[in-house]
Amino acid sequence: MRLIAAMALACGLLAVPSVAQAQAGKLEIADITPMDEKTEKVGVGFPIIVTFDRDVKDRAAVEALLQVQAEKPVDGAWRWVAPRKVIYRTKFYWKAHQTVTFTAQLSKLPGNQAAKDVTRRFAVGAANISVVDTRKHVMRVTRDGKLAKKIPISAGRGGLVKNGVDVYLTTSGVHLAMNKKPMETMTSSWLGVTDPKDPRYYKEEIPWAVRISDSGEYVHQSAGYYQFLGRSNQSHGCVRATPAGAKWFYGITQRGDVIKITGTKRKLDWTNGWSYWQLNWTEWKKGSALLTSSR
Known part of the structure; x- marks a missing residue:
């Protein structure tokens, strides 16, 4: 999978934030949707919704520490929808019958070393x-x-x-x-x-x-x-x-x-529930702090 965060770091497109730019206070994850592979299987359109416990000041730095790896890779990108919430969506639907691993290495954020790194595995079921x-x-x-x-x-x-x-x-x-x-x-x-x-x-x-x-x-x-x-x-x-x-x-x-x-004649709004597929791929990527900062 071509991970947006990994690409940005490898190409030198994202500057490492200084201590002065570090998140004020310890930043932690308050919630991840969906649940883990032992609890549920998810459909091929599923988003990864990450909610933090406080507003994220440096979105690009935090987004660079969020990684998604799939057994059957497909391109994806994060989009910030609120000061505390970011959503990962793929370009095309996920491949069925596989696992997807999400990792957040928030301890690598300057000034946030006390934070817990988080890993969650999702089970994709039938399409x-x-x-x-x-x-x-x-x-x-x-x-x-x-x-x-x-x-x-x-x-x-x-x-x-x-x-x-x-x-x-x-x-x-x-x-x-x-x-x-x-x-x-x-x-x-x-x-x-x-x-x-x-x-x-x-x-x-x-x-x-x-x-x-x-x-x-x-x-x-x-x-x-x-x-x-x-x-x-x-x-x-x-x-x-x-x-x-x-x-x-x-x-x-x-x-x-x-x-x-x-x-x-009534069109579904992309902010209505989990209707994120209403945005085309180009529009979706505009919500990525990494892609915005790398232009």
């Missing part, structure tokens, strides 16, 4: 890639390049505009599975509707829910209304599936699996 066609009302799921199942679906019907956005439309774009629950409580509070007397109010227990955005989109079992599956879009923005299809999809889903949705 689950789903394409939801909201116009033909079907989700096609491939596993390791082979069509595994076609599931009739119903997507967002549209018709409720808030701040210029039709919030009842499902967002088109490359989503990632973020988490899943066998039963999820879904309410109308996201609409600002909390009064049970309001005709728009709802509170439902929904089976086999796979979350794919921060704006409340899921792939889940349809709560009735089966007559619309495969025929028309009737949801509030989620992708509704048949009971059998939703349960099967839930069972195979790994965090980081790819769910590409097509056919709606």
Whole structure:
């Protein structure tokens, strides 16, 4: 794998920060997503999300100490999305069925010698890639390049505009599975509707829910209304599936699996959940402190 950090150091593009430039206080990692190889397998779209315990002052110096090595290499780059958070994404999807090792050598940061170096290994599972066609009302799921199942679906019907956005439309774009629950409580509070007397109010227990955005989109079992599956879009923005299809999809889903949705006029924003694949590779790399400092 061509590691951005390693390339920058080898080519002399990154100056070693002086003690005066060192991070004020001991910098540590507060959280790493996803979990390690013993806890979960992840999908081929998965990002590595690193959150620090304080704001990072010298991003280039810290980024140079973050390394990613894969058994089946593919190019990748870091992007800073907040003063304490940096995300690693690959140029193309990870290769399936392998391990990826992340290492943070924060003790090498000047003035930060007391920090603990961190290593985490991720297990990449099957290449689950789903394409939801909201116009033909079907989700096609491939596993390791082979069509595994076609599931009739119903997507967002549209018709409720808030701040210029039709919030009842499902967002088109490359989503990632973020988490899943066998039963999820879904309410109308996201609409600002909390009064049970309001005709728009709802509170439902929904089976086999796979979350794919921060704006409340899921792939889940349809709560009735089966007559619309495969025929028309009737949801509030989620992708509704048949009971059998939703349960099967839930069972195979790994965090980081790819769910590409097509056919709606509402575009998925790259900051909505783990929707980082919405940025093309050139745009993604602009968020790297190393690449910026080496120009």
